[in-house]
Amino acid sequence: MTLPSWKFTAKEIVKKPELFTSGHRACAGCGPAIALRQIMKATRGPTIVTNATGCMEVVSTIYPYTAWKVPWIHTAFENVAANASGIEAALKAMKRKEMYKGTIDVIAFAGDGGTFDIGIQALSGAAERGHDFLYVLYDNEAYMNTGIQRSGGTPHGASTTTSPAGKVIPGKTQFKKPIADIMVAHEIPYVATASIAYWQDVLMKARKGLEVEGPAFLHVFAPCPRGWRYDTSKTVEIARLAVETCVFPLWEAVNGNYSLSPQSKIAALKPDRKKPVIDYLKMQRRFRHLFNPSFEHERIVIQERIDKRWGKLLKKCDMA
Amino acid sequence: MTTVQQQETLALNGDEAVALAAKQSDVDVVAAYPITPQTIIVERFSEYVADGEVETEFVCTESEHSALTACLAASATGVRTFTATASAGLALMHEILYVTSGCRAPVVMAITNRALSAPINIHCDHSDSMAERDSSWIQLYVENSQEAYDTIIQAFRIAEHTKVLLPIMVCLDAFFLSHTLENVKTLPDKKVKDFVGTRQIPLVMGHEGKKVPFKLDPKNPITIGPLALQDYYFEHKRQQEEAMRNASGIISEINDLYSQLSGRKYGNGLTDPYFLEDADIATICVGSTAGTTKYVVDNLRSRGIKAGLLRLRTLRPLPTSDIVSALASTKAVAVMDRSHSFGGYGGPLFHEIRHVLYDTQPHPHVVNYIYGLGGRDMPQNDIQDIYIDLQKIQQNNAVENYVNFVRVRE
Amino acid sequence: MSERKKGWKEIPVGGVCWKPATEYSTGDWRTFKPVHDSEKCTKCLLCPIICPDASINWNTATQDIEFNYNFCKGCGICANECPANAIEMVREGEA
Numbered sequence: 087m088t089l090p091s092w093k094f095t096a097k098e099i100v101k102k103p104e105l106f107t108s109g110h111r112a113c114a115g116c117g118p119a120i121a122l123r124q125i126m127k128a129t130r131g132p133t134i135v136t137n138a139t140g141c142m143e144v145v146s147t148i149y150p151y152t153a154w155k156v157p158w159i160h161t162a163f164e165n166v167a168a169n170a171s172g173i174e175a176a177l178k179a180m181k182r183k184e185m186y187k188g189t190i191d192v193i194a195f196a197g198d199g200g201t202f203d204i205g206i207q208a209l210s211g212a213a214e215r216g217h218d219f220l221y222v223l224y225d226n227e228a229y230m231n232t233g234i235q236r237s238g239g240t241p242h243g244a245s246t247t248t249s250p251a252g253k254v255i256p257g258k259t260q261f262k263k264p265i266a267d268i269m270v271a272h273e274i275p276y277v278a279t280a281s282i283a284y285w286q287d288v289l290m291k292a293r294k295g296l297e298v299e300g301p302a303f304l305h306v307f308a309p310c311p312r313g314w315r316y317d318t319s320k321t322v323e324i325a326r327l328a329v330e331t332c333v334f335p336l337w338e339a340v341n342g343n344y345s346l347s348p349q350s351k352i353a354a355l356k357p358d359r360k361k362p363v364i365d366y367l368k369m370q371r372r373f374r375h376l377f378n379p380s381f382e383h384e385r386i387v388i389q390e391r392i393d394k395r396w397g398k399l400l401k402k403c404d405m406a
Numbered sequence: 407m408t409t410v411q412q413q414e415t416l417a418l419n420g421d422e423a424v425a426l427a428a429k430q431s432d433v434d435v436v437a438a439y440p441i442t443p444q445t446i447i448v449e450r451f452s453e454y455v456a457d458g459e460v461e462t463e464f465v466c467t468e469s470e471h472s473a474l475t476a477c478l479a480a481s482a483t484g485v486r487t488f489t490a491t492a493s494a495g496l497a498l499m500h501e502i503l504y505v506t507s508g509c510r511a512p513v514v515m516a517i518t519n520r521a522l523s524a525p526i527n528i529h530c531d532h533s534d535s536m537a538e539r540d541s542s543w544i545q546l547y548v549e550n551s552q553e554a555y556d557t558i559i560q561a562f563r564i565a566e567h568t569k570v571l572l573p574i575m576v577c578l579d580a581f582f583l584s585h586t587l588e589n590v591k592t593l594p595d596k597k598v599k600d601f602v603g604t605r606q607i608p609l610v611m612g613h614e615g616k617k618v619p620f621k622l623d624p625k626n627p628i629t630i631g632p633l634a635l636q637d638y639y640f641e642h643k644r645q646q647e648e649a650m651r652n653a654s655g656i657i658s659e660i661n662d663l664y665s666q667l668s669g670r671k672y673g674n675g676l677t678d679p680y681f682l683e684d685a686d687i688a689t690i691c692v693g694s695t696a697g698t699t700k701y702v703v704d705n706l707r708s709r710g711i712k713a714g715l716l717r718l719r720t721l722r723p724l725p726t727s728d729i730v731s732a733l734a735s736t737k738a739v740a741v742m743d744r745s746h747s748f749g750g751y752g753g754p755l756f757h758e759i760r761h762v763l764y765d766t767q768p769h770p771h772v773v774n775y776i777y778g779l780g781g782r783d784m785p786q787n788d789i790q791d792i793y794i795d796l797q798k799i800q801q802n803n804a805v806e807n808y809v810n811f812v813r814v815r816e
Numbered sequence: 817m818s819e820r821k822k823g824w825k826e827i828p829v830g831g832v833c834w835k836p837a838t839e840y841s842t843g844d845w846r847t848f849k850p851v852h853d854s855e856k857c858t859k860c861l862l863c864p865i866i867c868p869d870a871s872i873n874w875n876t877a878t879q880d881i882e883f884n885y886n887f888c889k890g891c892g893i894c895a896n897e898c899p900a901n902a903i904e905m906v907r908e909g910e911a
């Protein structure tokens with residue numbers, strides 16, 4: 087099954103009102119803020135948003151201010167999918183009582199901590215129950231709000247404040263949890279990965295997620311200048327490089343059928359265009375220690391793991 | 407004068423009575439997770455859903471944490487919500503209890519009071535809800551299944567009252583009530599639905615410079631659950647305290663209104679005094695122990711002993727002036743705690759009651775009996791022994807042991 | 817001058833926010849300022865979409881890009897990404 091593709095033109099998007107507005111207090115150059123702005127531009131009508139505790143919750147609603155032009159609720163860290171479940175159930179009950187007409191969409195935003203780690207139970211439960219909502223994971227690969235601690239979404243080798251690069255340990259020793267694949271295994275109708283470097287792809291996938299009946303999961307790669315230690319101007323560049331190096335390939339799975347998205351197809355069809363991971367690593371000071379001779383091996387391990395995952399993905403997409 | 411409604415008597419256990427009351431109260435969303443001894447509530451409710459007897463959205467969540475979260479979020483969306491839990495389930499909800507009251511979501515929750523682990527134990531004590539006294543939830547404790555039925559119906563009106571907007575726990579004793587069949591007088595569906603009414607949503611000043619309904623409504627967007635720091639957090643909490651204070655009057659008012667419909671009244675809704683006008687000695691308790699105690703008091707009274715009982719129906723908000731006036735004639739009182747505050751000076755009810763009586767002159771001797779942990783029985787004889795202790799305290803005008811553990815082996 | 821803070825009787829119930837974030841300026845966070853060269857700009861409309869702070873607007877009347885310095889935090893993403901090199905980051909006070 088294929089879903090219709092929505093074409094979003096820049097002309098139309100810049101005219102669309104900001105539902106996530108200026109005046110939020112995210113750091114300069116914040117990748118997740120870009121993700122939220124882009125996704126809110128993909129809405130198709132009345133929408134209720136719920137946020138897990140995390141960077142985007144904190145920066146957007148510092149009392150008495152709010153950056154949201156849609157109804158918005160935050161309750162706790164680990165339960166955003168349960169918020170969405172409750173909102174969706176309430177909407178169904180209200181619809182039955184004819185308290186409103188038409189469709190109201192529900193979007194849940196959570197970071198990597200709120201998704202890979204503490205929020206996975208509520209997410210898994212909501213997916214199994216089949217609530218109709220779009221779950222957006224804005225992945226900046228660590229607990230940034232609390233000061234850059236490692237999460238299940240932190241990549242191998244990254245130095246964080248709880249997986250610091252030391253004399254003998256080269257940053258995080260574990261690999262990133264394949265969260266989007268885990269969501270595909272839930273047999274939900276729509277799962278996709280996206281990178282803020284490709285806004286049209288982000289918007290299109292968000293819209294698809296809203297259009298499908300049932301749970302949709304969108305994993306958005308959203309670099310963090312503070313946590314990843316790079317210059318604020320490089321956020322989008324790094325988000326692009328992650329795709330070009332296949333560190334974060336773009337794909338979607340409609341009813342469990344994987345297909346590569348155009349930006350990642352390039353690397354599949356022309357393997358020489360696939361950039362080495364080192365290009366990506368060297369731009370970020372969270373990986374700086376990997377360039378010490380003593381940790382050279384780690385760079386090889388990382389490249390191998392990325393290639394292995396890429397190979398597996400190509401198989402799933404029938405492109406091996 | 408309104409005439410009391412004709413009612414049908416059904417043999418129901420406490421859980422079934424709760425489920426029936428929730429069904430008749432036209433709940434929009436029920437989100438719950440099974441846990442003994444609450445499970446019958448959600449089982450019955452899911453049968454109502456399966457048989458098309460209710461229009462409720464029933465969300466069978468993967469945890470109590472998510473169950474309460476879903477109720478909170480649904481409530482914030484503007485609908486009526488209900489859930490039920492006990493023991494470990496309530497403990498798992500702990501975090502969200504505070505968020506629910508802080509977001510001022512009038513969720514109604516039945517608690518079948520059960521002991522907390524470890525060791526794991528499925529039977530009755532009050533450790534679970536007593537641990538949540540500070541969560542800004544209204545807490546009502548019922549004596550029997552009839553009261554469980556009646557109180558659930560009242561709870562929706564209390565919680566959703568625009569002067570209150572706080573969640574409520576209706577607490578009933580595990581097994582003693584939850585699993586014990588009793589004759590319960592039930593009102594017709596329509597009468598309950600009319601009594602509870604539709605949920606009223608107050609207006610609130612939003613960020614677009616106008617007053618809008620306090621709910622998640624795309625037509626009038628508001629932001630619920632922000633980050634409030636040193637500059638505003640405290641004001642929000644003070645507002646909650648005011649809502650609690652308002653709740654006292656509303657609980658009494660709804661207790662009265664309900665009695666006009668059903669003919670049943672539970673004291674003034676807050677306290678339920680029994681032979682206290684001239685009592686010298688009295689016990690104070692919550693829950694089903696009051697039933698046995700009334701029987702003991704009757705016996706003592708027939709022997710000319712001026713014994714009484716104060717059953718606390720509402721623990722939060724604590725009816726301080728009612729407690730003081732109800733115990734005005736007493737010389738010695740025993741506070742009965744079915745839970746304990748380890749390392750503290752007695753159990754939680756003891757703390758509350760003794761504290762309230764501190765400023766009264768002269769105040770009675772106030773002693774504490776910790777009893778029935780993990781569902782251990784509290785038979786008449788043991789209750790009677792406590793009254794005998796109180797007589798001694800009265801006669802000697804002295805207390806030997808302030809904190810006593812009932813029927814625990816050495 | 818600090819504004820008088822509201823008391824508990826005045827604030828809305830349930831922690832509901834009562835000010836839009838657009839009343840909170842983040843422009844003074846900036847050390848570098850994006851300066852736009854309208855001549856070089858091809859009006860591709862990339863920058864208004866990728867700015868994390870929604871600080872670049874498309875003015876339909878003038879058919880041109882406009883920066884909102886009230887909110888722009890000076891991250892430099894727009895300058896880094898502009899395919900026409902039409903945006904330059906200049907130290908505040910130097911432009």
Ligand code: SF4
Pocket residue numbers: 115850866867868869870871872883887888889890891892893894895
């Ligand atoms: S410098 Fe950053 S915040 Fe300022 S306009 Fe450019 S992208 Fe937006």
Ligand code: SF4
Pocket residue numbers: 852856857858859860861862863864881897898899900901902903
């Ligand atoms: S990105 Fe550059 S060329 Fe495109 S609209 Fe912005 S300034 Fe103009």
